[in-house]
Amino acid sequence: MPESHVPKEAIGHGDGGTAALAIGEAESLERAPTARPLPPGGEPTGKPRSLWSDAWHDLRRNPVFVVSALVIVFLVVIALWPQLIATGNPYRADLAKAQQGAGPGHPFGYDTQGRDVYTRVVYGARASITVGTCATAGVALLGGLLGGLAGFFGGWWDTLLSRLADIFFGIPVLLGGLVFLSVVTSATVWPVIGFIVLLGWPQIARIARGSVVTAKQNDYVQAARALGAGNRRLLLRHIAPNAVAPVIVVATIALGTYIALEATLSYLGAGLKPPTVSWGIDISAASTHIRNAPHMLLWPAGALSITVLAFIMLGDAVRDALDPKLR
Amino acid sequence: MAPGEPLLEVRDLVKHYPLTQGVLIKKQVGAVKAVDGVSFDLRQGETLGIVGESGCGKSTVARMLVGLERPTDGHIRYRGEDITRLSGRAMKAVRRNIQMVFQDPYTSLNPRMTVGDIIGEPFEIHPEVAPKGDRRRRVQELLEVVGLNPEFINRYPHQFSGGQRQRIGIARGLALRPEIIVADEPVSALDVSVQAQVVNLLARLQADFGLSYVFIAHDLSVVRHLSDRVAVMYLGRIAEIGTGEQIYDHPTHPYTQALLSAVPVPDPGARAHRAGASAGEGRGRILLSGDVPSPADPPSGCHFRTRCWKAQELCARVEPPLAVPAAFQDATGPTRHASACHFAEERRVVPSE
């Protein structure tokens, strides 16, 4: 191996005869960064940006994204520190005030057991956000990993996984939840999260498998293979970064639906269990009193709707930004 | 390696893709014979052009040469060593010496990596080639060699035009200082005015680094321009092989003649003598009838016989060998070259300029 990879003569080659001079000129002109042609579609490309910064550039200008992101940031903050805006105790019951409407210091009124609805709505965010984020993280990791590997390796591994995913797809979510969770006695959020991950991964796995199969066929993967790159490098360096966008989009939208699912399961008595404070539990408890004390139902239901909507809108905005074909 | 011995010897290379039926139990019902017995040599510093129409198997040959596909049968010997049966580390070492340049400059570069990472990746995969601290400088040198500004090292592929991207792809192919570059349609996706720049670059790099090229293209003019020797492929086999002069000016295989005569010449003056001539007569355009048969079910004997105006009963029965035809055994001029045809005869179809 010579000491220098590229001999200096080679670089200076363009300064030779007249014909060679033409190359030198051509190249100096190609260096002008402004001279950029059109892509085959006929529409000009914009200023140089990578896909992620391009997406971020779009998102910042999208009011849907800005509003939903602000709502979500607010929800996350009160999930972490509910004391910031609710000084009361969500468990403190004053039966004398049961089902009373709004009063000074208690803007949302009281529930059947005389607990402050405002405080309980604020504290309820924690359960919803925890279940939503943890379940989504679990689903994305498990589904992304299994689907990605199935797409990359193909063969019997792919067949096996696809069939397995079909089986889990076939389980009715609510029925499965009622059966599976009714045997669990734990009052924590983990059984619910586990259940959602168990039933949710095939959705992400399918998306991940599809986008890995697409990415795998790109010439740059072949180019890396021709250089002698191993599977690890192919997957981590070339395929994953190019296949992850659809997974992120679907996961963000799914997050909202998982929160709604948790509330539904809790409403049916199969999800979270007291003493955990959850919108679903409170809605369930309030539903029998909807005629005489509608405020008990409306506030937690409103909070739930806003939260689910915020995540779904965020997902939509992210998809628009990451999927240039829809623009 | 003894002097004069070929760098690459390809012998009876075969690639069949099985056609299967059934969902759970896969049963092989046939095979797509993408490459069906291809042999050629590549000598040090020369360019071998491979031409042919889509589906003739030229890209599959390229993919086998760089180890992206494993041949079904046959040998590829690099400096005397059969590389088709190598695995793991030994293959990786060989790969350093045989690199590929891809056709589509828009899909052959990872959009998530910077130009520096793309050209530097060969060094990461083969760390013995360049010490870590030296890599950035080498990448910049490579950019300069292919005529790009070294300051572009932190940019992303989409910030470049097609021609510039193809230069990046070439720089990646050069990084490990290979002896052989297999270029699969490297200029087909480029605009005419940019195509010439990249063709000139490839020619200059060959002279500077003593590279040997296997240059695959469907554009016969570009192949002629760059190649020392040319192989014409049809339906998985080589129909005719020889020097540029032998193939273009003295073709003896009917398929080569038809292919060459169909190329539109950028000279309206050539129109008069091209039009009107029917197959088998004169120097005009030979219009082939029909389409290329399916490689899953190629004709018996000579693969070209179903579209050939000379075909006889013998052609269906006996596969013509790729050798100097008997009629030209005693010839001394450029007609004496390998041509897989029972009824080979010279016919000039390219207008001389």
Added chain:
Amino acid sequence: MTNGGAPPAQPLLDVQDLAVEFRTRDGVAKAVNGVSYTVAAGQTLAVLGESGSGKSVTAQAVMGILDSPPGFVTGGRILFQGRDLLTLGKEERRRIRGAKMAMIFQDALSALNPVLSVGTQLGEMFQVHTGTSRKEARAKAVELMERVGIPAARARVGDYPHQFSGGMRQRIMIAMALALEPDLIIADEPTTALDVTVQAQVMDLLAELRREYRMGLILITHDLGVVADVADTIAVMYAGRVVESAPVHQLYKAPAHPYTRGLLESVPRLGHKGRELHAIKGLPPNLTAIPPGCAFHPRCPLARDVCHTDRPPLYDVGPGRTSACHFWKETLDGAR
């Protein structure tokens, strides 16, 4: 040769100073900046240009199939048989499409509907425009398929596009364009996706049909060889403008624009192994930032100060010839 005759009083198609722009989030791209060309009945005009030169956009504007938004026609006239198409309503333009002018696309597979048989798609042309019965339309479809050289047309009329080879699909596209015997056919890179032997078949068919039906043909291509083979006149486009137009023999013999000359010199020839190609330096411009003056000046070997500032008009440089170069005389003399 057809290029010798005197031009008829009124050309079939007369595009005058057409301007089209694309309004995108990255700015306004001036894809077409004052394109003028004419096609006479029975003649072939080749529009030659690289990607982004505006050759396809012009054709889309003529056909009235421009995606709008983002594309907008911002100026000029498109006179077709004496009528300005840009002043017509949507419904009138729709009636002209297919019946009076038709288009052939590069990618026949995506231009044909994959879920309908080719017979149905061909027959539809008659049913929609002339109100023939289904049965009659089917018979006409078979007739057309035979005319464009599809073997066993009667047996294959019920087949779907994917069952045909690339060359056969392109023949079906031609049959569809031909169905209502239009006066003008626009072929946008009709053979670019085809192999060279199949390309020869398809180009021959097109030329033959044009003669038979006395249609005007606009052939959009980047292939200098194809142009030399079939065109009567040529319009060379660069950065959204026609920079040179001329009868085919004169243009190849003595180009009057440096860009044309550069193109002709940069293609390798079949006849010999060359040493080095004369490449045009640089790249085609970004249409959101077209250089001032002559758009070609950054790549032009003849460029002088005036080229940086003054946009060259279309000079008359001979009978039926124009060139948008301040130094057309020098270019023409240099080429001779």
